[in-house]
Amino acid sequence: MRRPKKYEAGEATQYISRRAALRKLQLSLNDFRRLCILKGVYPREPKHRRRAQKGSSDIKILYHAKDIRFLLHEPIVWTLRDYKIFAKKSGRDRAIKDFRNLKRRLAMFPEIKLDHIVKERYPTFIDALKDLDDCLTLLFLFSTFPSLHLIPREQSNLCRRLTIEFLHYVIASKSLRKVFISIKGYYFQAEIKGQKVTWIVPHYYPFKPQSRQEVDFKVMSIFVEFYTIMLGFTNFRLYHGLNLAYPPQFPSNMLQDNADTLKDESSFVSDRITALNFELLRTDKVQEDEEEPDIDMELLEQDGDSKRIIKMKQEAQEVSRLRTLFKGLKFFINREVPREPLVIIIRSFGGKVSWDSSVFSGATYDESDETITHQIVDRPSLSTQYISRDYIQPQWIFDCVNQRQLLPTNKYFLGEPLPPHLSPFVDAKRDTYIPPEEKALHDPSLIETHAQSEDESEDDAAAEEEDTVEQELLDAQLQRAYQQETAEYKKYGGADGVNEDEEDSDEEDFDGEEQESDDDDEEELDEKEKRLLEEKQKMSVQSGKVHKVNKRQVHKAEVDEHRLQARMVKPRHRNLFRKLIREKQAKEKEEWLLRKKRRTIETDAKEAKKLAKREARKAAAAAAAAAAQLGAK
Structure with missing residues (x-):
């Protein structure tokens, strides 16, 4: 049996360069690119480039050899060759001005069928x-x-x-x-x-317009x-x-x-x-609402996994409610609002929509229609408003769909600062930074704490300071009372209220045996007193001690743990370990940057509110001074 030569097997035969593929298919570069796009054939990255390129270290565009053999049997290849023939013959007819023959050829123009x-x-x-x-x-x-x-x-x-x-x-x-x-x-x-x-x-x-290079x-x-x-x-x-x-x-x-x-x-x-x-x-x-079939719980629960079935049932119920979210509602879109996405969303959930017929065609009802429930406006104010409808900003439509319920419209009125527009395409249980508004959506108990105004937060801060002062005073009083109790306890000799002098006088009258028994009783009493004293100390209110965390020691412990993990990794897995560490560091950096950005936004908003309050107070004081001067005059 003949010994195979180098590059006659393995990766060298599995890949083919683009130049070799063009020679094999006898096509131009543009036709080859078009054929690959239509057939879904793309360049491949080999595991060992030098082996795939037969020892060459140049960077070449490589394809799987079996993909190129697959393209050899494609009928479009003959159509692309017919294009080349058609271009040559029609160019010749155009050069010699044989328009009769050119017209005949144009009628026989080869078309690609996909x-x-x-x-x-x-x-x-x-x-x-x-x-x-x-x-x-x-x-x-x-x-x-x-x-x-x-x-x-x-x-x-x-x-x-x-x-x-x-x-x-x-x-x-x-x-x-x-x-x-x-x-x-x-x-x-x-x-x-x-x-x-x-x-x-x-x-x-x-x-x-953009240039061809971009x-x-x-x-x-x-x-x-x-x-x-x-x-x-x-x-x-x-x-x-x-x-x-x-x-x-x-x-x-x-x-x-x-x-x-x-x-x-x-x-x-x-x-x-x-x-x-x-x-x-x-x-x-027949105009019927397409509804999804109901899930038969009694039939599906026979599978045994009832939790999964119940979850499917809940999801199906949410989807059925979502499909008729805007049913019975009529919307009117102002001329400054982009209409295409709103028309898609409103009509997809059972609502009706229209706009100004004098500006755009296709309107189904006018602005003066009294049955309109919501008017979508993207401007600070309107000259004429109807009492029978809500004037909202466009974000209300998107947020209602994402949360699968009709939200209150008070946060989306004209001129109101809109709540954050959260993306529904992210995982709610991800490890990265989660905004507080998104946390409030998943945990309703956080809504009130997050939706506080600056005045409420300042009042809460002042109340917290008062509570801390009161707590400190109460702790001091309790400590003083405890010290008095312990002094009286030591003075009067325990819980039985027996005086030490009376005990000494009684001990002199007892005999030796009785005195020994009394000594044993005294030891038992001392043990009881100690136990009671320890229990009182445990139950007493004491001033807390600040536990200072040594950040340097914590960081040193983390570094030592990381080094230990790196030593335990096998040599063949070190690159993977380093990649995981880099990804972890990148996530931590991204989370830190997002938190920093959020803190900056919140501080800027607080400063703006404080500045607005100061300006309002100054304006009120100036108005009061002016009124006082007018009254004096």
């Missing part, structure tokens, strides 16, 4: 739902883009239509669970077929090309699961791009929001 790739990458429908996060985030981003050199308007229009269809499904199925406002945009999380799907809807800003729109456009096909299949399956007609039929004036909407980006966005406030047609012609 349906089989979607079915290949996602064998089941649940697999597609699991990979829907990046798809939705990218398509929502492209739906806001104008027509660019590498992004045609048709692609952004398709992204807009597909995302609107998906949002309509979320509204119709009432599957929205969590929402959050961040600097990136609006985070949404829906539960579809038992899978949690999270995506971001970006804030609407006028598009700012963002490669061509690569992003290739991802969008695949994701549009994938989301189209997903929407088709989701709509038929709810007996909804697909594709959804919108009124003729919606999503119809003309010269006006293509020039004005605000009308382009307004048209999308108008489509979200429109009811979809059903194939069964």
Whole structure:
């Protein structure tokens, strides 16, 4: 048997460089990149780079050899080669001005079909739902883009239509669970077929052109090309699961791009929001609220794990209440408030929403409607207000959804400083820093202590000082009384009240035997007295002693313990141990920085309140002085 040569087996045969892959597939770099994105083939990092590169120490882009062999049998490769042939022949026809032949070739333009790739990458429908996060985030981003050199308007229009269809499904199925406002945009999380799907809807800003070096729109456009096909299949399956007609039929004036909407980006966005406030047609012609089936506790408790079943029952009840959170409520959105996320949230939980019809199209009722229960405003004050409705800030909608209940509106009135907007996507039992507001949500007993005003905190501090003074006086009095009791006890000879002189006179009359017995009795009495004295000292109130902690000794003990742990780690696990220590130090530093930031914010707020109080007192004193002068005159 022939002895294998070096690099004929092992990692050297498992990886292939990008240049070798291009020669094997006979494709250009752009076509190879496009093919890899569509098929889901990405570069790999080998465990031993020099072995994988056959002894070379250069940094190369490596792929699995089996992935490249997998690409050899892809039909899209022939379509990409047809593109190259089409470009050469159409360029020749254009050069010799053979327009008749050029028109014929343009009619036979090769098109890439990606349906089989979607079915290949996602064998089941649940697999597609699991990979829907990046798809939705990218398509929502492209739906806001104008027509660019590498992004045609048709692609952004398709992204807009597909995302609107998906949002309509979320509204119709009432599957929205969590929402959050961040600097990136609006985070949404829906539960579809038992899978949690999270995506971001970006804030609407006028598009700012960027240079090609910062963002490669061509690569992003290739991802969008695949994701549009994938989301189209997903929407088709989701709509038929709810007996909804697909594709959804919108009124003729919606999503119809003309010269006006293509020039004005605000009308382009307004048209999308108008489509979200429109009811979809059903194939069964029955408007029923889709409700989740109730859990049969008697049937499920036979499994034996009753705690888990009860927890599932509670979760199902919370979700059923959440699905109808805004049912029966009517909202009106002011013109300064962003409408798209609020329309999605309100309609997903059974509420009705409208806006000013003179500014935006798609309004269902006017501001003067007396049945409106809440008006969402994002300005300090309004000139005209109705008594029959609550005027709230937009954060109230998001906080109600995250806490799964209708919160009191007094903290969200016009001009009120809003409470912190907490993220629902973090773990409540994490080891890192947890804000006091989040602790108060999980422990209701902390709400009152945290929600104190500065005046109450100052009164509490003064009351605590008075209590400490009173406690010190009481301790001194009790100590004095205890000293008097012990002096009297020693003076009168114990609890029986017998005088020492009387005992001496009685002892002289006794005989020797009786005197010995008396001595034994005295010893027993002394032991009883000592025991009583010790018990009184234990029960007495004494001044406390301050226990000073030597921080240097504590730190030295921690360092010694850490060194002992490091010595006990095996040599092959030292890198892992160091990594864990670095992660622990990073978490501690992050927690310390967050606590420091919180202390800084609280001190600044206190200083601002004190300054405002001083200014108010000065203004009141000046007004009183002015009134006194006027009275004197």
